[in-house]
Amino acid sequence: xxxxxxxxxxxxxSCNELLVMAAIARGAGHGYQxxxxxxxxxxxxxxxxxxxxxPILHRLEExxxxxxxxxxDSSGGRxxxxxxxxxxxxxHLVTERKAWGEFFNRFWPMVxxxx
Amino acid sequence: MNGFGPVLRSLSDRLDLPxxxxxxxxxxxxxxxxxxxxxxxxxGDSPEVARARAIxxxxxxxxxxxxxxxxxxxxxxxxxxxxxxxxxxxxEKIAIxxxxxxxxxxxxxxxPSHRLVVDAGRGIxxxxxxxxxxxxxxxxxxxxxxxxxxxxxxxxxxxxxxILALGGLTAATGFTLWWLGLREAARDSAVSPELAIAHLxxxxxxxxxxxxxxxxxxxxxxxSWLVLAGRTARVERGEAELLLLEQAETTKGG
Numbered sequence: 001x002x003x004x005x006x007x008x009x010x011x012x013x014s015c016n017e018l019l020v021m022a023a024i025a026r027g028a029g030h031g032y033q034x035x036x037x038x039x040x041x042x043x044x045x046x047x048x049x050x051x052x053x054x055p056i057l058h059r060l061e062e063x064x065x066x067x068x069x070x071x072x073d074s075s076g077g078r079x080x081x082x083x084x085x086x087x088x089x090x091x092h093l094v095t096e097r098k099a100w101g102e103f104f105n106r107f108w109p110m111v112x113x114x115x
Numbered sequence: 116m117n118g119f120g121p122v123l124r125s126l127s128d129r130l131d132l133p134x135x136x137x138x139x140x141x142x143x144x145x146x147x148x149x150x151x152x153x154x155x156x157x158x159g160d161s162p163e164v165a166r167a168r169a170i171x172x173x174x175x176x177x178x179x180x181x182x183x184x185x186x187x188x189x190x191x192x193x194x195x196x197x198x199x200x201x202x203x204x205x206x207e208k209i210a211i212x213x214x215x216x217x218x219x220x221x222x223x224x225x226x227p228s229h230r231l232v233v234d235a236g237r238g239i240x241x242x243x244x245x246x247x248x249x250x251x252x253x254x255x256x257x258x259x260x261x262x263x264x265x266x267x268x269x270x271x272x273x274x275x276x277x278i279l280a281l282g283g284l285t286a287a288t289g290f291t292l293w294w295l296g297l298r299e300a301a302r303d304s305a306v307s308p309e310l311a312i313a314h315l316x317x318x319x320x321x322x323x324x325x326x327x328x329x330x331x332x333x334x335x336x337x338x339s340w341l342v343l344a345g346r347t348a349r350v351e352r353g354e355a356e357l358l359l360l361e362q363a364e365t366t367k368g369g
């Protein structure tokens with residue numbers, strides 16, 4: 001049993017945060033890599049415009065779930081910000097995965113027809 | 116240099132955030148736009164198409180801007196950031212003046228021959244062991260900022276907050292030694308009650324000297340951090356402004 005269940009009113013926000021955190025956990029660090037990772041792994045089903053991505057990343061950073069760090073890009077001479085999960089973020093990711101699993105366990109029986 | 120000037124300029128106008136938060140968002144967006152453009156170029160798009168597609172993928176809607184403003188608008192952050200440029204400069208000047216006065220007045224107290232240091236006894240070495248790395252770090256950052264005129268925000272930011280942390284740790288060390296001294300005095304008094312007053316006086320002399328010195332060093336580190344962080348924030352903002360200027364000129368030229 002999950003510690004919590006995703007509430008219907010937070011579906012979009014929670015889904016976006018989980019997708020971004022999972023991409024960070026897989027090693028994507030910069031905004032561009034994160035958007036690409038999510039898009040490629042989902043075969044284009046989930047696609048982030050960068051405009052959507054920044055508020056999510058900055059909100060996660062504010063909550064202490066991810067940590068942003070500035071680094072140099074030796075090739076282009078441009079500063080870029082990369083993100084990594086914090087310990088709190090790693091725990092949150094596990095909880096959210098379970099919460100979404102529980103959500104779908106309850107959701108599918110509700111939308112099945114003909115049984 | 117790239118050609119995202121109008122996009123960044125428009126974003127800068129719409130992003131109602133105090134500095135340096137606005138500059139940081141702009142620098143982050145500029146780097147991602149450059150990445151996106153490079154990726155589209157690699158996939159075979161022409162430079163114009165790659166640039167247009169990168170801008171299309173950015174798509175910072177009004178909702179996204181509102182959310183960014185909300186996220187960066189915590190009361191504390193706003194309070195600090197809303198000092199404004201003139202206010203920030205004024206505070207920076209006040210902090211530098213306080214630092215100089217502190218150094219002038221404090222130098223005598225920090226000399227090894229001075230009574231306070233002698234009274235603090237061996238505890239001072241523990242306090243110094245914590246404070247000196249912070250002071251060296253502050254000196255190295257000051258050298259980067261004013262000596263070498265460094266304009267690389269990540270390099271300037273790296274380790275900056277450690278100075279503040281070491282300042283806090285220095286003060287905490289002083290107080291810990293103070294309490295340990297009290298414990299020692301109490302134990303000695305229990306062994307020889309007739310010398311209890313002498314033990315307590317000894318603790319008061321040593322303990323207060325250690326606390327005063329550790330607080331002086333902590334204040335010194337705190338003021339140093341304030342000055343360095345203020346200057347670094349201005350370098351970051353200058354960096355973003357330069358980015359906008361460069362791109363505005365590119366747009367004019369192109």
